[in-house]
Every structure is written in structure tokens, then in C-alpha cells.
Amino acid sequence: MPNIIDERDGVAAQVQESLPGPGLRSQSVMFTFLGDHVYGHPLCVFSGSFIEVFARVGVSEEATRSTLSRMVARGLLRRQRHGRRVYFGLTLRTVEILKDGRRRIWHTGVVNDVPGDRWTLIGFSLPESWQRQRHELRSRLIWAGFGPLQNGLWISPAEVDVEAVVRDLDLGPDANVKVFSAEPREPTDMERVIRDAYDLDGLGGRYRDFLDRWDRADPMPEAPDHLARSLVMLTEWLRIIRTDPRLPVRYLPRGWPAGRAQRVCHTLHERFRDEARAIAARLMDTVPDTAGPAGQDGDSRHTLA
Structure with a gap:
């Protein structure tokens, strides 16, 4: 089972940054970048490339280096030297995390309209x-x-x-x-059960905040380019859906915002994708991953952290 240390319970010490997104952590943005631009390719990325990319979303060089070191210490990245330069590659643990993110975004989605209850x-x-x-x-x-x-x-x-x-x-x-x-059997009130067991107000509020921020003609106008917008948007989205248990939609309040928010996310990803990938490719200094983890399936169409 993937173990997202900072996403689930906040126990990992993190360098706090004034990132453009509300409450985002540099490690979370790192997962997004790895998922969208590294996963599926047998490559290691130069530390200086991470610094250039992360500067676009307000992360300092010091914080980027600290995040890389922490992730190595936690088995989430590994170092590979090439000459005098240090490059970073994925570990098996990180591959599993990125696979899980892709499944949640592109396969299961946030709308559970499956008939019946199990x-x-x-x-x-x-x-x-x-x-x-x-x-x-x-x-x-x-x-x-x-x-x-x-x-x-x-x-x-x-x-x-x-x-x-x-x-x-x-x-x-x-x-x-x-x-x-x-x-469930009568007289169980499943809507009441769900209200008691889950924080629907909090989850719905997170989807509505996402829509307020991104469902507009010119989202995040202060960003320098679509790479920065894509990284922040996808990191915010992953943070929300990793807390969404995918409750049956028939038991949720009328006007539940998850489906609309998902459509906005997918539409923006398509809008940002080509420019984001072109910029990332220009900034990334890479070398072949000589001892990379098994299990990368090479399907890089939708590979989000």
C-alpha cells in the first residue's frame, strides 16, 4: 500500500514554503512533477533542473535541495552520480505512489455511481x-x-x-x-451513516474552493507559465482526491461539486499539457537510469503523482 507520509498525517518534517496554492508542501509538488514528467521514463534528473522548475512555483533553491535530501532519506528518491553532477531517480516505493495517483485521477475518478451497496x-x-x-x-x-x-x-x-x-x-x-x-438493510439510514462517519462539509468545501480558484477563464494569472499552473493545479487536486472516499453519489447532498471539479481539472490539464511538457523538457538535464525500479509501464499519457 502506498505510504504518502506528508499527505496522510503530516508526520514528516517539511520545509514550509509560500507556494501559490493554499497550504501546499514542496514534497507534494515534487510528487506531481515526478508523476507528470518523469514517471514512465527510465531517467534520472539533475538537481539543478529541479531547482529551476521549482523556482517557477515559489520554492527556493535551499528548500528544493532540502526536499530532495529528505526524500532520499525516506526512500522516495535515490541519487545517481554522473561525473561531478548528482541526479535523482525514482524508487520502487515512489513508483507505487505515482501509480496510485494515476489510478485515482484517470481510472476510478471521484464520482461513484455504481449501483448497489457493498x-x-x-x-x-x-x-x-x-x-x-x-x-x-x-x-x-x-x-x-x-x-x-x-x-x-x-x-x-x-x-x-x-x-x-x-x-x-x-x-x-x-x-x-x-x-x-x-x-445495508432497513431501517438503516445510509445518508445519516455517511454524515456521521465522514466530514462531508469539509470535503465539499475543498471541492468548492478548487472550483473558485480554477474554474475561470484565466486561472492563476500570476504564474509565469503553464508548467507552474499545471504543477500547482494538479497538486491541489491530488490533495483533495486523496481524502475523498468515493461515497455513493446517491447518498450525497444535491449539487455535490466533485464531478464538476473533476471536469475542470481534466480540461485544464489538457489545456496546460503541451506547453508544460515543452518547458519541462527544456529545463530537464537527464541521464539514463542505470538501476531504475521495475514496474514503470511506459504509459506516460496520464502519469500524475
Whole structure:
């Protein structure tokens, strides 16, 4: 299961930057850049190229170098020397993260209009002394689309491989984890269940903020070019949809903004794409990845972080 440290629970120390997007982190923008311009190509990118690209969205050279170093330390990038220069390539862990982002944007989408209900329930009881495991488990459940139904009982609107979610947590039998597939029955009020388990106001607000910012004739006019606009827009979008559990649309409030926001995102990506890729190609000094991770499928049409 992908482990997005700073996206899920904020535990990773980050260099804070005054990026154009609200609350964006430099590591999040890095994932977007890698997904849209590096993933699918067996290349390593020169550190100076990252500095030039990130300067376009307000990230300083110092912060860019710090982000690269932190990502190497966390196994998210690896260094490759070529002469006196240092280049950076993807790791298997990062490839999985980028694959997950592409799936969420271009394949599953944000609108769940599948007929019928098939939910996953997980119940667990962890010893009081297991604070770290409890925090990590809850973070992973949220990442996998679960919401808390009541104390120790969480629910997801999809068939979830919970074994993959908890596999490396070393919970053991004392965790008392139980998993079920379920369908709602009368008199269950699923709209009430969803309101109780998920922060619909917060999620809907994030989609509406995205629309306010990007659904206009000239979005982000202060940006120097479409590469900067694309990086900020896609980073904002990934941050939203990674918190969206894809609840069945029939249970959501009327006028739910996710579908409209998705159309805006896709339209802008097409609008920005050619210029963004041309600029990135001009700025990127690359060398062949001599020991790159397996699993890059080479489909670079839609490869977002």
C-alpha cells in the first residue's frame, strides 16, 4: 500500500514554503512533477533542473535541495552520480505512489455511481499502550477510504483488501481485528451513516474552493507559465482526491461539486499539457537510469503523482 507520509498525517518534517496554492508542501509538488514528467521514463534528473522548475512555483533553491535530501532519506528518491553532477531517480516505493495517483485521477475518478451497496467493515481493539499503532492504523484506514462509524468500528464504501492495509503494522492477535463485507438493510439510514462517519462539509468545501480558484477563464494569472499552473493545479487536486472516499453519489447532498471539479481539472490539464511538457523538457538535464525500479509501464499519457 502506498505510504504518502506528508499527505496522510503530516508526520514528516517539511520545509514550509509560500507556494501559490493554499497550504501546499514542496514534497507534494515534487510528487506531481515526478508523476507528470518523469514517471514512465527510465531517467534520472539533475538537481539543478529541479531547482529551476521549482523556482517557477515559489520554492527556493535551499528548500528544493532540502526536499530532495529528505526524500532520499525516506526512500522516495535515490541519487545517481554522473561525473561531478548528482541526479535523482525514482524508487520502487515512489513508483507505487505515482501509480496510485494515476489510478485515482484517470481510472476510478471521484464520482461513484455504481449501483448497489457493498461496504467493508473493520472492527478493532488495540491495547491502550499501542498509541503509535493506533495512530498509524487510523491514518491508513482514512487513506483507504474508511470513516469511523463508532468507537473501534470503521466503514468503507468499497471492497477493501484490509490485509494489505495492515500487513506491516505487526498488530498481532492482541489487536483483535475483525473484517466483514456488508450490505445495508432497513431501517438503516445510509445518508445519516455517511454524515456521521465522514466530514462531508469539509470535503465539499475543498471541492468548492478548487472550483473558485480554477474554474475561470484565466486561472492563476500570476504564474509565469503553464508548467507552474499545471504543477500547482494538479497538486491541489491530488490533495483533495486523496481524502475523498468515493461515497455513493446517491447518498450525497444535491449539487455535490466533485464531478464538476473533476471536469475542470481534466480540461485544464489538457489545456496546460503541451506547453508544460515543452518547458519541462527544456529545463530537464537527464541521464539514463542505470538501476531504475521495475514496474514503470511506459504509459506516460496520464502519469500524475
